[in-house]
Amino acid sequence: MEIDKAVRECDDRRLKTKYANAIYVIQRALALYSVEEVAFSFNGGKDSTVLLHLLRAGHYLSEANQRSPNGNLKGFPFRTIYFESSSAFSEINSFTHGIATTYALEMEVIHTDFKSGLEDLIKSKSIRAIFLGVRIGDPTAVGQEQFSPSSPGWPPFMRVNPILDWSYRDVWAFLLISKVPYCCLYDQGYTSIGSIHDTVPNALLRSGDSASSEEKFRPAYMLSDGRLERAGRVKKHLSSAHGVSPSSDGMYKLDFNNGSVLTTSIIAVGDEILSGIVEDHLGPILCRKLHSIGWLVSKSVAVRNNVDSVAEEVERMKSANDIVFICGGVGPLHSDVTLAGIAKSFGVRLAPDEEFEEYLWQLIGNQSKGDRNEMALLPEGITELLHHDKLPVPLIKCQNVIILTATNVTELDQEWDCLIDLMRSAGQLVVVDPFVSKRLTANLSDVEAAAPLSKLCLEFPDLCIGCYRESRHGPLIISFESKVQMASGYLANYCF
Numbered sequence: 001m002e003i004d005k006a007v008r009e010c011d012d013r014r015l016k017t018k019y020a021n022a023i024y025v026i027q028r029a030l031a032l033y034s035v036e037e038v039a040f041s042f043n044g045g046k047d048s049t050v051l052l053h054l055l056r057a058g059h060y061l062s063e064a065n066q067r068s069p070n071g072n073l074k075g076f077p078f079r080t081i082y083f084e085s086s087s088a089f090s091e092i093n094s095f096t097h098g099i100a101t102t103y104a105l106e107m108e109v110i111h112t113d114f115k116s117g118l119e120d121l122i123k124s125k126s127i128r129a130i131f132l133g134v135r136i137g138d139p140t141a142v143g144q145e146q147f148s149p150s151s152p153g154w155p156p157f158m159r160v161n162p163i164l165d166w167s168y169r170d171v172w173a174f175l176l177i178s179k180v181p182y183c184c185l186y187d188q189g190y191t192s193i194g195s196i197h198d199t200v201p202n203a204l205l206r207s208g209d210s211a212s213s214e215e216k217f218r219p220a221y222m223l224s225d226g227r228l229e230r231a232g233r234v235k236k237h238l239s240s241a242h243g244v245s246p247s248s249d250g251m252y253k254l255d256f257n258n259g260s261v262l263t264t265s266i267i268a269v270g271d272e273i274l275s276g277i278v279e280d281h282l283g284p285i286l287c288r289k290l291h292s293i294g295w296l297v298s299k300s301v302a303v304r305n306n307v308d309s310v311a312e313e314v315e316r317m318k319s320a321n322d323i324v325f326i327c328g329g330v331g332p333l334h335s336d337v338t339l340a341g342i343a344k345s346f347g348v349r350l351a352p353d354e355e356f357e358e359y360l361w362q363l364i365g366n367q368s369k370g371d372r373n374e375m376a377l378l379p380e381g382i383t384e385l386l387h388h389d390k391l392p393v394p395l396i397k398c399q400n401v402i403i404l405t406a407t408n409v410t411e412l413d414q415e416w417d418c419l420i421d422l423m424r425s426a427g428q429l430v431v432v433d434p435f436v437s438k439r440l441t442a443n444l445s446d447v448e449a450a451a452p453l454s455k456l457c458l459e460f461p462d463l464c465i466g467c468y469r470e471s472r473h474g475p476l477i478i479s480f481e482s483k484v485q486m487a488s489g490y491l492a493n494y495c496f
């Protein structure tokens, strides 16, 4: 069997292990369910293409005794289902139908939504288990195992995910080594394919030739950081939450006049901050950086080094803010609980991340003990590694929580610059109007200033007005901040 032979003869040890595990899962499923009771969910994407060939190999290996004299099995025995949609790419549709012909798939094309189609399949065809090409890192993989019953509210069946633990790199290693056909969109820079409305080529694969007017992209297998495979997917949460739309330069722009603003918060993890032994220098600097690009910092707090304190704060902040930054508590020490806290707040477990393990190995390989580096355990299914050439280890992003590992201001500057650079090149930098601020000093007592300031607040609700003194007897400093340019002379003459 050509697939089995190609993988066994290659020298990619990691792929061999992944292949053997996936075949094991397929064989376990075939021991639990009859061929008539299983279905294969195929949509022409790269992951389901991998799964198609694994199922062919798994079936071949399971049915070793029933082979015809030429060593081949007749046809593909599993019922295949394809939910065809008018918003799918035409290339995906024609690839899927083409593959069905090439490999003699008994493919049922379903035109209803997933739930109704599956309901019908389970009732009328007695299907009990469905093979899916879901992988850790897919938003839908959170909480799934290789065998996971369908979610509450879905028709009852077993989801079988033989490639759950495969990385982006493993998928491409398999497709290239086994030389099987894949959809042509992947050669045009698409790295993960949804619908025509939410998928564009991955900006990280844009080729350097700027002289040509036509945009060119490198093939999907050249994406070096697989965690960014979904960078070509339009962010649903941003567009729905804030009415953002891509501007002509491909960046997202928030319309402040609609009342929208990008909110962030900062969590510093460290008992030593709370006992006053060290001062948190990074929080204030991060506030300044965020403010300088027009992002609002809604809260900056310090929490203790324990999993529940981190989890509770992340839980609160992640739903109240667009982005949460968390500093400190990352590493191999007993007090490094930040990642565990984040995992707990998202309700996922910590799992080994091979890509991260490789970076760590290059950095501290000879210092780590044992097979599995504990520092390479990351929150499962929600983590993206943000790699930048100037960083020795990628930044870790868990959905809208970004972990900064800087221990001083210089390191923070570097991480910040890399983060902005990465977001810009991935087309994900949310550009908002910058804040405009003015400061006035007034030789007034607080009592004298109170009434006119209250009047100003009422008249200019978009203005954020702050007051402070540098000493009890010094002048009152009044700061005005807004996203809208105000006539400062007018303010100065207002009533003081």
Ligand SMILES: Cc1cc2nc3c(=O)[nH]c(=O)nc-3n(C[C@H](O)[C@H](O)[C@H](O)COP(=O)(O)O)c2cc1C
Residues within 6 Å of the ligand: 041, 083, 114, 118, 130, 132, 140, 149, 150, 151, 154, 159, 194, 195
């Ligand atoms: C065969 C099949 C079974 C699915 N089972 C479930 C399920 O049990 N629970 C669930 O929340 N979603 C289920 N889904 C939906 C997927 O999780 C996901 O929403 C869908 O593949 C669309 O992904 P996209 O939004 O990235 O395009 C299923 C989809 C398919 C095709």
Ligand SMILES: Nc1ncnc2c1ncn2[C@@H]1O[C@H](COP(=O)(O)OP(=O)(O)OP(=O)(O)O)[C@@H](O)[C@H]1O
Residues within 6 Å of the ligand: 041, 042, 043, 044, 045, 046, 047, 048, 049, 081, 082, 083, 084, 131, 132, 133, 134, 135, 138, 191, 192, 193, 194
């Ligand atoms: N329209 C569909 N019809 C049938 N199966 C589907 C459909 N959409 C998703 N699936 C199943 O869900 C799995 C995960 O979908 P996902 O989009 O993450 O992967 P993919 O399409 O195979 O690859 P890619 O990530 O490149 O888009 C698929 O491999 C397939 O098993």
Ligand SMILES: [Mg+2]
Residues within 6 Å of the ligand: 043, 045, 192, 193, 194
């Ligand atoms: Mg897809």
